[in-house]
Amino acid sequence: MTELGLLRTTGGTASLRRAVIEDVPSIVELLTDDPLGAARDGIDGTDGLQPYVRAFEALDADAAHLLLVAETGGSVVATMQLSFIPGLVRRGALRAQVEGVRVRADLRNSGLGRALVLWARDEAERRGCALIQLTSDKQRPEAHRFYSGLGFTASHEGFKLAL
Amino acid sequence: MTELGLLRTTGGTASLRRAVIEDVPSIVELLTDDPLGAARDGIDGTDGLQPYVRAFEALDADAAHLLLVAETGGSVVATMQLSFIPGLVRRGALRAQVEGVRVRADLRNSGLGRALVLWARDEAERRGCALIQLTSDKQRPEAHRFYSGLGFTASHEGFKLAL
Numbered sequence: 372m373t374e375l376g377l378l379r380t381t382g383g384t385a386s387l388r389r390a391v392i393e394d395v396p397s398i399v400e401l402l403t404d405d406p407l408g409a410a411r412d413g414i415d416g417t418d419g420l421q422p423y424v425r426a427f428e429a430l431d432a433d434a435a436h437l438l439l440v441a442e443t444g445g446s447v448v449a450t451m452q453l454s455f456i457p458g459l460v461r462r463g464a465l466r467a468q469v470e471g472v473r474v475r476a477d478l479r480n481s482g483l484g485r486a487l488v489l490w491a492r493d494e495a496e497r498r499g500c501a502l503i504q505l506t507s508d509k510q511r512p513e514a515h516r517f518y519s520g521l522g523f524t525a526s527h528e529g530f531k532l533a534l
Numbered sequence: 535m536t537e538l539g540l541l542r543t544t545g546g547t548a549s550l551r552r553a554v555i556e557d558v559p560s561i562v563e564l565l566t567d568d569p570l571g572a573a574r575d576g577i578d579g580t581d582g583l584q585p586y587v588r589a590f591e592a593l594d595a596d597a598a599h600l601l602l603v604a605e606t607g608g609s610v611v612a613t614m615q616l617s618f619i620p621g622l623v624r625r626g627a628l629r630a631q632v633e634g635v636r637v638r639a640d641l642r643n644s645g646l647g648r649a650l651v652l653w654a655r656d657e658a659e660r661r662g663c664a665l666i667q668l669t670s671d672k673q674r675p676e677a678h679r680f681y682s683g684l685g686f687t688a689s690h691e692g693f694k695l696a697l
Contacts, residue, residue: 398622411624426626435598438622452621459561459601459615460634461574463589468631471623496697503697506669506690518693527669527692530681534659534666 378441378449378486385441385448385483387490392431394440395423397447401473407508408473437494441487449474449483453491455498467495469505488521506531541604541612541649548604548611548646550653555594557603558586560610564636570671571636600657604650612637612646616654618661630658632668651684669694 376387390398399420402412414420430436430452441449452470457463469491474484495503506529507514515525539550553561562583565575577583593599593615604612615633620626632654637647658666669692670677678688 395622402623408623415625422626423622426620426622426628429620429628430622433598433620435596436620452623454619456617456619456631456633457589457592457599458633459558459586459589459593460565460571462578463585465589465592468619470619470621492695492697500697502694504669504692504694506667506692508690515691521695523693523695525691526694527671528678528688529667529669529690529692530686531665531667531689532655532684532686534655534663
């Protein structure tokens with residue numbers, strides 16, 4: 372598996388690569404170990420991992436998406452999805468969108484999340500994006516300080532409607 | 535061109551369809567006739583329409599995107615982009631994302647924008663999306679009332695970083 376980058380943390384380094392299907396259980400664990408994710412993620416009794424595997428396959432089959440994991444000592448310690456979305460707005464700007472950033476509890480505040488998002492910013496630049504964007508739940512004030520500290524501006528309201 | 539739907543307004547109806555390349559100049563006109571779009575959209579002296587045409591081609595080639603126009607009396611009077619983004623978060627939820635909603639000045643507050651976004655919500659449901667989302671600049675309080683009135687919740691901060 373090709374290493375995409377080496378992410379420096381206060382305690383060492385983590386290796387960044389595209390997720391493979393075998394990573395899905397670890398990613399689901401990261402998604403679930405989160406105050407908001409606990410309620411909306413996890414393995415369902417009837418479907419098991421299936422909805423996650425289907426989503427993995429959709430992402431993996433499309434070059435417009437990068438599902439990433441950071442690994443250290445053979446364990447997946449962080450994940451992030453980066454999607455590239457064309458559009459006419461802003462003179463035909465390609466935009467990069469970050470979704471599902473999660474870092475294992477013991478590595479939060481280690482610089483790993485920061486290194487991951489900065490890698491995403493650099494990758495967006497390499498792909499010619501005019502902007503990089505994400506939304507973050509208003510119940511996550513720490514995340515907002517984190518993204519502001521990385522140069523992001525909370526210029527927009529993020530509207531969602533569950534279907 | 536296949537009509538995707540008929541959008542009712544206070545003054546009549548508009549016909550919704552996928553945009554074709556010949557619509558690009560009309561779409562750019564709609565993007566530019568907007569307080570925020572005026573500064574960041576429009577036809578550049580050197581490149582002309584080229585960046586918009588390239589973006590149109592990228593959208594048109596990918597079934598994950600729908601670039602739409604609403605037409606009445608042979609004129610394009612509104613536009614919207616709808617993109618479908620897979621992801622692992624929320625049990626492998628497919629999400630629909632709305633970008634670049636614009637309605638011609640004389641048809642604002644006619645119900646056309648409302649009909650357009652409700653069509654997007656219905657299309658997202660037809661495609662099995664678990665949620666529909668968009669971000670709206672904090673300088674657009676009227677837009678925020680509009681989306682709230684359609685059932686959207688401003689639950690998230692929308693962070694952007696220009697590259």
